[in-house]
Amino acid sequence: MTFAHGGARWLESLSRKIACLVALGALAVPAPAYGHSAYLGSTPAAGARVADSPNRIALRFTEPLNARLSRAELRRAGGARVEAAVSADARTMLVTPARRLGTGAYVVKWRSVSTEDGHPLQGTFSFGLRVPAVAATHTIERSPLANGGWARAAARAVLYAALALLSAALALAVLLTRRDGASWLVPPEVASELGPERAGALRERAATLRGEVGTLAVSAAVAVAIIDAGTAAGSFAPAALRDYLFANVAGGARLALGGFVLAAVLTAARRPRLAAALALAALGAVAISGHANSAEPRAAALLNDWVHLAAGSVWLGGIAWMLLVWTPTLRGGGRAARRAAMRHVLPTFGRVALPAFALVVVSGTVSAVIELGEPAALWQTGYGAALTVKVALVAVVAVLSYRQAIRLRPQLLAAKEPPRAEERRHWRLLEAEPAFGAAVIAAAALLVSFPLPPGQAVRADVPAAACDPCPLRTPDRGELGVADLAGFGVVAAWIRRTQRGLAGELRSYDLSGEPSAAPLRRRRGTLASCGIGCWTFTAPPADTLDVERYERGSWHRVALPARWRAGGSGQARALLERAQRTMRALRSVRESERVTSGPGTLAVTHYRVQAPDRLDSATSSGPRRIEIGRRGWLRVGAGPWETSSPLVPFTVKTWFRWTPFAEAAELLDVRIDRGRRVARLALFDPATPVWQRLTVDLSSGRVLSGVAISRAHRITQRYRAFNRPVRINPPQIR
Numbered sequence: 001m002t003f004a005h006g007g008a009r010w011l012e013s014l015s016r017k018i019a020c021l022v023a024l025g026a027l028a029v030p031a032p033a034y035g036h037s038a039y040l041g042s043t044p045a046a047g048a049r050v051a052d053s054p055n056r057i058a059l060r061f062t063e064p065l066n067a068r069l070s071r072a073e074l075r076r077a078g079g080a081r082v083e084a085a086v087s088a089d090a091r092t093m094l095v096t097p098a099r100r101l102g103t104g105a106y107v108v109k110w111r112s113v114s115t116e117d118g119h120p121l122q123g124t125f126s127f128g129l130r131v132p133a134v135a136a137t138h139t140i141e142r143s144p145l146a147n148g149g150w151a152r153a154a155a156r157a158v159l160y161a162a163l164a165l166l167s168a169a170l171a172l173a174v175l176l177t178r179r180d181g182a183s184w185l186v187p188p189e190v191a192s193e194l195g196p197e198r199a200g201a202l203r204e205r206a207a208t209l210r211g212e213v214g215t216l217a218v219s220a221a222v223a224v225a226i227i228d229a230g231t232a233a234g235s236f237a238p239a240a241l242r243d244y245l246f247a248n249v250a251g252g253a254r255l256a257l258g259g260f261v262l263a264a265v266l267t268a269a270r271r272p273r274l275a276a277a278l279a280l281a282a283l284g285a286v287a288i289s290g291h292a293n294s295a296e297p298r299a300a301a302l303l304n305d306w307v308h309l310a311a312g313s314v315w316l317g318g319i320a321w322m323l324l325v326w327t328p329t330l331r332g333g334g335r336a337a338r339r340a341a342m343r344h345v346l347p348t349f350g351r352v353a354l355p356a357f358a359l360v361v362v363s364g365t366v367s368a369v370i371e372l373g374e375p376a377a378l379w380q381t382g383y384g385a386a387l388t389v390k391v392a393l394v395a396v397v398a399v400l401s402y403r404q405a406i407r408l409r410p411q412l413l414a415a416k417e418p419p420r421a422e423e424r425r426h427w428r429l430l431e432a433e434p435a436f437g438a439a440v441i442a443a444a445a446l447l448v449s450f451p452l453p454p455g456q457a458v459r460a461d462v463p464a465a466a467c468d469p470c471p472l473r474t475p476d477r478g479e480l481g482v483a484d485l486a487g488f489g490v491v492a493a494w495i496r497r498t499q500r501g502l503a504g505e506l507r508s509y510d511l512s513g514e515p516s517a518a519p520l521r522r523r524r525g526t527l528a529s530c531g532i533g534c535w536t537f538t539a540p541p542a543d544t545l546d547v548e549r550y551e552r553g554s555w556h557r558v559a560l561p562a563r564w565r566a567g568g569s570g571q572a573r574a575l576l577e578r579a580q581r582t583m584r585a586l587r588s589v590r591e592s593e594r595v596t597s598g599p600g601t602l603a604v605t606h607y608r609v610q611a612p613d614r615l616d617s618a619t620s621s622g623p624r625r626i627e628i629g630r631r632g633w634l635r636v637g638a639g640p641w642e643t644s645s646p647l648v649p650f651t652v653k654t655w656f657r658w659t660p661f662a663e664a665a666e667l668l669d670v671r672i673d674r675g676r677r678v679a680r681l682a683l684f685d686p687a688t689p690v691w692q693r694l695t696v697d698l699s700s701g702r703v704l705s706g707v708a709i710s711r712a713h714r715i716t717q718r719y720r721a722f723n724r725p726v727r728i729n730p731p732q733i734r
Helices: 005-027 149-176 188-194 196-233 238-245 249-267 272-288 298-332 334-372 382-414 420-448 454-459 569-584
Strands: 039-043 057-061 071-076 084-089 092-097 104-113 120-129 479-486 489-498 501-509 526-531 534-539 544-551 554-561 588-596 603-610 614-619 623-628 631-636 664-673 676-685 690-697 703-709 714-720
Touching: 039 120, 057 104, 071 084, 071 092, 092 104, 149 196, 149 249, 149 272, 149 298, 149 334, 149 420, 188 196, 188 334, 196 238, 196 249, 196 298, 238 249, 249 272, 272 298, 298 334, 298 420, 334 382, 334 420, 382 420, 479 544, 479 554, 479 664, 479 676, 479 690, 479 703, 489 544, 489 554, 501 544, 569 664, 569 676, 569 690, 569 703
Parallel strands: none
Antiparallel strands: 039 057, 057 092, 071 104, 084 092, 104 120, 479 489, 489 501, 501 534, 526 534, 544 554, 588 603, 588 714, 603 614, 614 623, 623 631, 664 676, 676 690, 690 703, 703 714
C-alpha cells in the first residue's frame, strides 16, 4: 500500500503523538492484581485445610466455559503433577483425581476461556489435606497486558482505527451525499474554486485511500481473530484455532467481523448504501465479541455498545478521514484550498459530527455505568483507571473541536482578510484532533483486553445452584467483613457502602460450619436469597446491621458493626502490628475468656501468662493446666497432677498471634472508653475462617479486649494486670 507524500508526513507526525499518549495511558494500568474477576470460587476453597480427600475439585465462574479450551492441573505443592481428569460444564470446571489424595498440600493451576466474550483467564490456588495450604488466597491474573497482552491490544488498536476510518468513509458518503449526487468531500463549489484537476485528484485520492484502509481493516480483522484464538487456546495449531473460532458466539463474531469488512470493501464502489450497512454490521460484530456480550441486560448492552462504536466512528473516524483525503491539497493548494475546505466541507461534516458526539457521550455514560457498577471503581480498579484516561482523551478532542469549529471558524469566515496566525491556529487544532482520537482508540483496545469489567463481575448472572454453597472470599477493597453468633449459628456479612446506604452479602452457618437454611430477616432494607445460607441485602445508613436468624422456634438477633473508616485498612494493619509487638513484649498478663456456642452454653477460662514461656489456666468446668515451654501438667478438680505435654511448645509469641488471621483488616472507629482513647479493629481470615474484633489502647498499644467468631463459637477475651508480678512454677507431683 502507498499513501501520497503529504498523507505520509501527516501520519508520521500522528504516530509520534500517539506513542506519547499511549505511553501515558499505560501508566494508569496496574500490574497483575489479586482478587476475583470472572472466577467465583472453588471447593475446597483457597487456603482450606480439609480432613478427607476430595472426590473432585470444583471451580465456579461467572460465564459459560469453552469446554475444549478450559483446562486445569493438580500438583503436589513443590512436587509432581497428580493424575486427574478435567471437565467443564456450563460455568463449572471439575478436576477429578484418579485416586485418593495423600496427606499434603496441593496446588491447582487453571485456565478458562469464556464462550460469551472469548476472554481467557488464569489463576492458581492451594488447599491442604490434613496440613496447612501453601497460601490462603487465590491468585488471579487480571492485567490486560499479561501473556502477550501488548500484541493483542496493538492489533485491536489497528483494527479499530482502520474500521473507524472505513465506517466513516462509507457512512458519511451515504449521510452527506447531496441530492444531485455530488460528494460531500468534493462538492461542486470546491471544484469550481480549485479547478477540475485538483478536484479530480481529491476524488481519486478518496477512492484510493478507501481501498487501502479497507485492505488494512480486513488484514487487521484476520490478525485479531488469529491472535485472540491462539492466545485463548494456548496454541496456533489449526485444531486449536478451530476450537475457538467455530465453537461459540465469541469466535463466530470475530469471523463475521472479517467477513463484513471484506464485503463492505468489495461493494463500496457499486453499492455504497449496502457497503455502509455492512460496515455498521462489522461494528456490531465488534460489540458481540466484547464485554457487552456478557453484560446484563445483554440486548440493551449490545445495542448501546453498537451505537457507541457507530457514533464514535462517524465522529472521530470522520475527522481523520476528512483530513487524510484533504491534507496534500491543503498543504499544496495554499490559502484558496484552505478557504474552500473551511467554507464547503467542514460545515457539512459538522451537521453529523455534533449529533454523533452527543451519542458518544450518552452511550459512553451508559456503558460506564454497566461496566463499573459504582463510581469508586474508577479509582479503585485498573479498568477504571484506563476508562478515566479514555474519557479524558475524548474530552480533549471535544474541546479542540469546540475551539476550532465554534469559536475560530465563524470568525475566520466572516473576515475578508483573516489573520494568518489565527488561520494557522485553526488548522493546527483540527489536525490535532485525529491524534487524540487515535489515543482514544488505543485506550478502547486496552479496555477490551481486560478479562472482565468490575461491574459485570459483581452483577454476573450466576444461578444459585452454581455457587451452592458459596466459598468464603476476602472482602474487596472498601468492603467490611464481620460476623457474630446468632442463636446456635453464625451470621457473617460482607458490607460495602453505596450512595443510598449499605449493600452486600450475608451468609449463615450452623454449628458444624455448614451453610444453614435457617431463615434470616431484616426489618429495614431488602433481603434476597442467593443460594443455601446466602442472601444479598440493601440497607439505609446505620452504625450496625441488624439481622435476625430463626432457629429452634425463636428469632435470634445480632447487631453487626456497619460503620468503618474509609481508607483505614493501612492504619488498621499498622495498629495491629504494633499491638501484637506490645503484647508479645509483656512480662505478664491475665486473660479471661468466655466461649459459647449458643444460648445455654458457656465455658469460662482464666489465664495467667508469664514471659517468655509460662501459662497457667483454669476453666469453669474444673480442669487446670500449666505449661512451661515443652512441658505440661493437667489437673481435674481436686485430683492429682498428671504430666500432659503440649503438642506445640508454649511461648508468649505464639499466644499473641493476630496478624496471620488478618487477611482483611479495617479500622471501625476511634473512641474514648473509660477515659482511654481506644481503636476498634475488624479482622477476617477466610481460610480458617475466623472473624475478630479487637479493642486497642492507643496510648500503650495494648489489646484490652477481643471477640473471635468461628463457624461454631463466639470467644470473648479481656486482658488486665499488665506486667504485674506473676510466678508460675511446675506443680509438685507425688
